[in-house]
Amino acid sequence: MLAEQYKAMLGGKSVIRILSEFAAKRGEEIGYENVFDYSLGNPSVETPQAFTECCIRLLQEKDPMELHGYSPSLGILSVRKRVAESLNRRFGMNYKAEHIFMASGAAGALAHAFRAVTEPGDEIITFAPYFPEYVPYVKQTGAVLKVVCADRESFQINFAAFEEMMNEKVMAVLVNTPNNPSGIVYSKETVKRLAEFLNKKEEEYGHDIFLISDEPYREITFEGTQAPYLSAFYPNTISCYSFSKSLSLPGERIGYVAVNPACRDAETIVNMCGQISRGIGHNCPPSLIQLAVAQVLEETADLSVYERNRDLLYGCLKELGFTCVKPGGTFYLFPKALEEDAKAFCEKALAYDLILVPGDTFGCPGYFRMAYCIDTEKVERSLPAIRRFVRSEYGMEHV
Amino acid sequence: MLAEQYKAMLGGKSVIRILSEFAAKRGEEIGYENVFDYSLGNPSVETPQAFTECCIRLLQEKDPMELHGYSPSLGILSVRKRVAESLNRRFGMNYKAEHIFMASGAAGALAHAFRAVTEPGDEIITFAPYFPEYVPYVKQTGAVLKVVCADRESFQINFAAFEEMMNEKVMAVLVNTPNNPSGIVYSKETVKRLAEFLNKKEEEYGHDIFLISDEPYREITFEGTQAPYLSAFYPNTISCYSFSKSLSLPGERIGYVAVNPACRDAETIVNMCGQISRGIGHNCPPSLIQLAVAQVLEETADLSVYERNRDLLYGCLKELGFTCVKPGGTFYLFPKALEEDAKAFCEKALAYDLILVPGDTFGCPGYFRMAYCIDTEKVERSLPAIRRFVRSEYGMEHV
Numbered sequence: 001m002l003a004e005q006y007k008a009m010l011g012g013k014s015v016i017r018i019l020s021e022f023a024a025k026r027g028e029e030i031g032y033e034n035v036f037d038y039s040l041g042n043p044s045v046e047t048p049q050a051f052t053e054c055c056i057r058l059l060q061e062k063d064p065m066e067l068h069g070y071s072p073s074l075g076i077l078s079v080r081k082r083v084a085e086s087l088n089r090r091f092g093m094n095y096k097a098e099h100i101f102m103a104s105g106a107a108g109a110l111a112h113a114f115r116a117v118t119e120p121g122d123e124i125i126t127f128a129p130y131f132p133e134y135v136p137y138v139k140q141t142g143a144v145l146k147v148v149c150a151d152r153e154s155f156q157i158n159f160a161a162f163e164e165m166m167n168e169k170v171m172a173v174l175v176n177t178p179n180n181p182s183g184i185v186y187s188k189e190t191v192k193r194l195a196e197f198l199n200k201k202e203e204e205y206g207h208d209i210f211l212i213s214d215e216p217y218r219e220i221t222f223e224g225t226q227a228p229y230l231s232a233f234y235p236n237t238i239s240c241y242s243f244s245k246s247l248s249l250p251g252e253r254i255g256y257v258a259v260n261p262a263c264r265d266a267e268t269i270v271n272m273c274g275q276i277s278r279g280i281g282h283n284c285p286p287s288l289i290q291l292a293v294a295q296v297l298e299e300t301a302d303l304s305v306y307e308r309n310r311d312l313l314y315g316c317l318k319e320l321g322f323t324c325v326k327p328g329g330t331f332y333l334f335p336k337a338l339e340e341d342a343k344a345f346c347e348k349a350l351a352y353d354l355i356l357v358p359g360d361t362f363g364c365p366g367y368f369r370m371a372y373c374i375d376t377e378k379v380e381r382s383l384p385a386i387r388r389f390v391r392s393e394y395g396m397e398h399v
Numbered sequence: 400m401l402a403e404q405y406k407a408m409l410g411g412k413s414v415i416r417i418l419s420e421f422a423a424k425r426g427e428e429i430g431y432e433n434v435f436d437y438s439l440g441n442p443s444v445e446t447p448q449a450f451t452e453c454c455i456r457l458l459q460e461k462d463p464m465e466l467h468g469y470s471p472s473l474g475i476l477s478v479r480k481r482v483a484e485s486l487n488r489r490f491g492m493n494y495k496a497e498h499i500f501m502a503s504g505a506a507g508a509l510a511h512a513f514r515a516v517t518e519p520g521d522e523i524i525t526f527a528p529y530f531p532e533y534v535p536y537v538k539q540t541g542a543v544l545k546v547v548c549a550d551r552e553s554f555q556i557n558f559a560a561f562e563e564m565m566n567e568k569v570m571a572v573l574v575n576t577p578n579n580p581s582g583i584v585y586s587k588e589t590v591k592r593l594a595e596f597l598n599k600k601e602e603e604y605g606h607d608i609f610l611i612s613d614e615p616y617r618e619i620t621f622e623g624t625q626a627p628y629l630s631a632f633y634p635n636t637i638s639c640y641s642f643s644k645s646l647s648l649p650g651e652r653i654g655y656v657a658v659n660p661a662c663r664d665a666e667t668i669v670n671m672c673g674q675i676s677r678g679i680g681h682n683c684p685p686s687l688i689q690l691a692v693a694q695v696l697e698e699t700a701d702l703s704v705y706e707r708n709r710d711l712l713y714g715c716l717k718e719l720g721f722t723c724v725k726p727g728g729t730f731y732l733f734p735k736a737l738e739e740d741a742k743a744f745c746e747k748a749l750a751y752d753l754i755l756v757p758g759d760t761f762g763c764p765g766y767f768r769m770a771y772c773i774d775t776e777k778v779e780r781s782l783p784a785i786r787r788f789v790r791s792e793y794g795m796e797h798v
Contacts, residue, residue: 001607002664002668003515006675009671010671046464055458055687059451068446068651069650105680107681108682109680110680111678111681112680137677252686268409272409278506278536280510281508281511281681282679283506284652285652286650287651288650288687
């Protein structure tokens with residue numbers, strides 16, 4: 001008498017989880033420091049000291065009734081206000097507190113965004129390669145997730161395939177830039193073209209099409225660049241943010257939904273999020289953490305580590321002859337495997353204690369993901385293993 | 400193009416919210432200390448110092464990567480283990496970590512329990528008077544909430560009405576003892592009779608019937624008594640707990656699901672909770688808070704305040720001639736109004752700066768709720784206002 005849909009999910013263990021468990025087990029044999037575990041997208045740099053100090057100060061000084069009291073269902077007003085102000089300052093936006101809904105991480109934010117703008121049977125389009133959790137995230141809303149195949153040259157949007165897939169039932173387009181798993185940052189040109197295309201389709205279909213922008217990696221960009229802020233290009237944008245990566249706080253479940261004030265129903269959507277929460281048992285992110293992040297909104301952990309790691313790995317992979325689009329952000333690389341079957345490729349890598357994730361998981365077979373959110377010292381030590389793996393398994397032509 | 404079901408919910412503001420907003424507004428005029436606001440069920444005693452100290456110690460001493468890292472989707476293993484051990488010690492149970500799922504408060508716990516054991520169209524039975532949020536909680540799962548009318552003599556279970564409502568489609572029975580809004584604690588006799596009845600019906604229907612026990616008030620009982628631990632009486636019990644009331648931490652969103660090990664599918668249900676999380680964006684409760692509560696599982700805030708408040712109010716109400724079942728726990732009283740229309744009664748009370756909530760909201764018209772989680776000093780000051788209200792509006796026969 002248990003719910004079949006969830007029971008059925010128990011069988012399907014995620015490939016990433018299996019690989020990460022393999023890494024842990026191998027670690028018990030040879031020491032985890034000797035396993036080059038590129039499987040998991042967990043931040044590897046410490047939360048800034050300012051965040052820790054802020055939590056301690058709140059715990060020591062603030063009235064506990066206020067500190068630990070119920071957050072209003074949309075989030076603590078002063079926190080929402082600060083988030084709005086920070087986004088306005090950084091991205092030239094026009095948010096007020098009324099446009100911000102505090103959510104428990106990006107997963108919580110997306111759960112609300114999907115439910116607010118789709119009815120069961122509606123379609124949500126996303127682009128390969130994509131974060132595989134989008135599948136269960138969308139499935140339970142009753143909407144249908146459709147995936148546009150990748151532009152393998154650039155991992156920007158494959159507009160030809162997108163146009164072909166577009167239809168009247170599409171109520172939302174889900175993008176993730178900087179992107180997991182490709183590390184690619186959508187260019188201004190891509191974002192402009194996307195906005196123009198959606199504007200045209202809104203007019204053609206006579207209904208809104210919402211751009212749901214999943215941006216937990218927004219702050220992790222390289223070479224001093226900033227990722228285009230999507231909401232600045234398209235009014236019907238719902239930005240879903242998480243502090244998990246920028247502040248290295250994945251366990252504290254804190255993020256927000258920001259609805260572009262130019263969107264016709266902006267405040268309604270935020271208020272609807274409060275109603276959606278009641279049905280999914282979300283309520284509010286932890287109040288202590290809400291109050292603490294509000295004090296350090298523009299701080300980040302030392303994200304430069306990820307750029308150093310990218311440089312080391314990208315250099316090594318290019319030297320070995322890999323085809324690989326150079327990531328502009330995140331802590332992921334997504335090179336082409338050296339044989340058609342990326343699963344076989346990643347399987348062979350295990351013998352060299354290299355844990356790589358086949359691209360099949362991300363809707364892009366033939367590629368593999370490396371999550372280089374690990375110590376730089378370990379990245380350095382992994383380079384000889386990568387070289388040995390490629391030379392032994394795929395011969396000298398790749399050297 | 401917004402989701403109709405959530406948009407439609409925006410109109411219906413909760414009566415409790417309206418009253419609480421009225422109280423805040425009136426407070427601006429005459430000082431909030433002069434408004435006898437019995438509307439909201441928010442804890443009014445501070446979290447124990449031990450909890451605060453524990454958080455600070457974790458922030459100061461624990462490796463931040465570990466402290467703020469992703470919690471496994473079922474909760475941090477060491478925390479689940481401690482919860483199991485504490486329940487075993489206190490209630491003679493047999494839980495292991497495998498039977499515990501950490502959830503973000505009781506709302507989060509219930510969201511998982513409902514989804515685990517019902518399919519759309521299945522029925523969940525609960526008993527009036529009941530917490531009104533059960534309606535949106537259940538609605539979004541696709542199951543149907545049915546309410547058994549109250550036994551107004553005792554606010555124990557109305558078994559005659561329950562038997563009449565019972566049918567094959569009922570997959571879960573939802574109980575809340577100590578009860579919001581009545582303050583009643585189910586007696587051992589009630590719980591035994593409930594277990595016997597459910598056993599009989601399981602056999603008759605040939606399927607499991609789960610008892611979902613919502614117990615955020617478990618620790619708030621009076622006169623040194625302990626509330627019967629439901630799971631000890633019925634194997635197919637899913638206990639949904641929150642630390643919101645016992646530790647005065649409603650904003651921190653921390654609780655758990657505990658599935659009775661004697662339940663055939665106990666571990667499967669816990670694992671299913673991990674899958675349900677993916678679809679509703681819940682993921683895990685904040686890791687700092689998980690680790691902190693695990694250190695103070697058997698501490699509580701100073702809950703004796705609620706018993707003092709009950710004594711003062713109950714004494715006053717009885718003296719004034721009210722019909723009122725004496726609460727055995729929680730911080731609620733649920734007396735019969737002095738006229739048939741409890742809404743009119745509560746409306747009149749506003750003129751005396753008494754904020755009372757009509758029982759209609761809780762599926763029990765003709766009664767009203769007083770949430771006496773306020774300072775004892777304020778309760779004392781409210782007694783003359785209650786006396787004036789009753790004498791002026793309802794005459795001397797009630798004195």
